[in-house]
Amino acid sequence: MVIKMKFYINNGGRKSGIGEHVDIGIITVSDRAYKGEYVDKGGPKVIDFLNEVLHSEWTSHSIIIPDEKVEIEKCLIKLTDEIKCSLIITTGGTGPTKRDVTPDATISICDKELPGFGELMRKISLKYVPTAILSRQTGAIRGNSLIINLPGQPKAIRETIDEIFSAIPYCIDLIGGPYIEAKEEKISIFRPKNAKR
Amino acid sequence: MVIKMKFYINNGGRKSGIGEHVDIGIITVSDRAYKGEYVDKGGPKVIDFLNEVLHSEWTSHSIIIPDEKVEIEKCLIKLTDEIKCSLIITTGGTGPTKRDVTPDATISICDKELPGFGELMRKISLKYVPTAILSRQTGAIRGNSLIINLPGQPKAIRETIDEIFSAIPYCIDLIGGPYIEAKEEKISIFRPKNAKR
Amino acid sequence: MVIKMKFYINNGGRKSGIGEHVDIGIITVSDRAYKGEYVDKGGPKVIDFLNEVLHSEWTSHSIIIPDEKVEIEKCLIKLTDEIKCSLIITTGGTGPTKRDVTPDATISICDKELPGFGELMRKISLKYVPTAILSRQTGAIRGNSLIINLPGQPKAIRETIDEIFSAIPYCIDLIGGPYIEAKEEKISIFRPKNAKR
Numbered sequence: 001m002v003i004k005m006k007f008y009i010n011n012g013g014r015k016s017g018i019g020e021h022v023d024i025g026i027i028t029v030s031d032r033a034y035k036g037e038y039v040d041k042g043g044p045k046v047i048d049f050l051n052e053v054l055h056s057e058w059t060s061h062s063i064i065i066p067d068e069k070v071e072i073e074k075c076l077i078k079l080t081d082e083i084k085c086s087l088i089i090t091t092g093g094t095g096p097t098k099r100d101v102t103p104d105a106t107i108s109i110c111d112k113e114l115p116g117f118g119e120l121m122r123k124i125s126l127k128y129v130p131t132a133i134l135s136r137q138t139g140a141i142r143g144n145s146l147i148i149n150l151p152g153q154p155k156a157i158r159e160t161i162d163e164i165f166s167a168i169p170y171c172i173d174l175i176g177g178p179y180i181e182a183k184e185e186k187i188s189i190f191r192p193k194n195a196k197r
Numbered sequence: 198m199v200i201k202m203k204f205y206i207n208n209g210g211r212k213s214g215i216g217e218h219v220d221i222g223i224i225t226v227s228d229r230a231y232k233g234e235y236v237d238k239g240g241p242k243v244i245d246f247l248n249e250v251l252h253s254e255w256t257s258h259s260i261i262i263p264d265e266k267v268e269i270e271k272c273l274i275k276l277t278d279e280i281k282c283s284l285i286i287t288t289g290g291t292g293p294t295k296r297d298v299t300p301d302a303t304i305s306i307c308d309k310e311l312p313g314f315g316e317l318m319r320k321i322s323l324k325y326v327p328t329a330i331l332s333r334q335t336g337a338i339r340g341n342s343l344i345i346n347l348p349g350q351p352k353a354i355r356e357t358i359d360e361i362f363s364a365i366p367y368c369i370d371l372i373g374g375p376y377i378e379a380k381e382e383k384i385s386i387f388r389p390k391n392a393k394r
Numbered sequence: 395m396v397i398k399m400k401f402y403i404n405n406g407g408r409k410s411g412i413g414e415h416v417d418i419g420i421i422t423v424s425d426r427a428y429k430g431e432y433v434d435k436g437g438p439k440v441i442d443f444l445n446e447v448l449h450s451e452w453t454s455h456s457i458i459i460p461d462e463k464v465e466i467e468k469c470l471i472k473l474t475d476e477i478k479c480s481l482i483i484t485t486g487g488t489g490p491t492k493r494d495v496t497p498d499a500t501i502s503i504c505d506k507e508l509p510g511f512g513e514l515m516r517k518i519s520l521k522y523v524p525t526a527i528l529s530r531q532t533g534a535i536r537g538n539s540l541i542i543n544l545p546g547q548p549k550a551i552r553e554t555i556d557e558i559f560s561a562i563p564y565c566i567d568l569i570g571g572p573y574i575e576a577k578e579e580k581i582s583i584f585r586p587k588n589a590k591r
Contacts, residue, residue, distance in 0.1 A: 098373075112498070116529060116530075134368050190523055316509075
């Protein structure tokens, strides 16, 4: 299978002058969405969330790809090494089935895994469904990029991203990315005092 | 050491007509139980639990083996690839000592680890003993089989299996196994609406 | 870079006659403390804690080393294989930056990881800061030694070590180390009944 690596680019266009510009990759991993059997709801859900909470100007690089480990790896490498996204959010492919390979692709191309992301996301989802323990989602770093695996369900996406996002801007500071600002009235992000500008 | 891979087979014999038949492997990993130095209580505890909660007909394939990584691996492979067990539950060998190698054997022959099982089991056990953090137990998938490591202590077995079992039938659906039904008055299992028959 | 592996040795000197003597390694991993750009506060914090809670006589083997994976590995091997420390506590180098490699060095030279330590420490720190999920700290075993990664912040060290220490003496029993006793009025350590002397 040859996947055309064509990203849909969108400039959030916010000219607030607060914080620095950030490139964010959003990968929907789904055989069915890729084939057009249903409309992708995961990717747009992530974009809606980011538009709602970010003060920093940002550019989204979105793509829908099938559940193929090699293709996910290629796509992650392109978004990290070429397009220089500081943050990449995947949705889908985190379960236990044969076709669920998003965390495997993520770990295989990353330098460091951050197991706290997966632990916290499972803990959050466990409040809603006991099958949350079946999710293998994780967070990991490649070069100057943070990659986070979110679940595929639009409802589960919002439940988890809301809580983990508090730690993301400071993580991007630490790995050499731009200084991201968020809207305080929408989300509380955390930085130690000496890391605040 | 040559371990005779002789399983004790028992047909639960329940003819309820509800759900599908399932083969379940139950491995007691213990040097002392293998040598006959004490009577295995872990395996029977798991069988009691399954008899109590399952509506589906089921066949147990039980065995007691010593804490030898290669033997545990062989046994897991036989139960998954040959006997086609959809679920395999191990008890024992999850601690930090040199002879505790059950999770290592499990991970080495599996395709995918499901870290949520270990996280939740440790969290449950932590309510009872602070040494719960010493357990390395996990869940993992090989082909169409789900493997779960339970602790060796009969008391700890029941404490953990009760809570994690809610997610097991749906996991087995997802990896291509039979549709397992449980007795609602004994345990609540969870499937998303669209996965229910 | 050639790091002089010179340990600062200190005999706790407590002659209580309760419990057995234990050698404990304390590694401060920090480029800046190594270069003398600031005074190490993490190592002394760990020593203070141990002096406060241990009844057993103990000898500390302290060292400050830079954030270099190979050097951390060498240091851990020296403390485990040569100096025969039963417990080694590292502070620092657990974050997501390029120079943070303490958990990687720990896992690479160990036989077994004990993921429950990292899970619990992150859970504890999450009560204080959302960025706790960025920490990659873990626990692991090499031979007869237990290695624990603590965070670098003195405040975070005390918050986490207090709670996880309850499980440490029994873990050291299990891996063939000395029988460590702690002061009951200061900390409650846990051993199953049949493991108590």
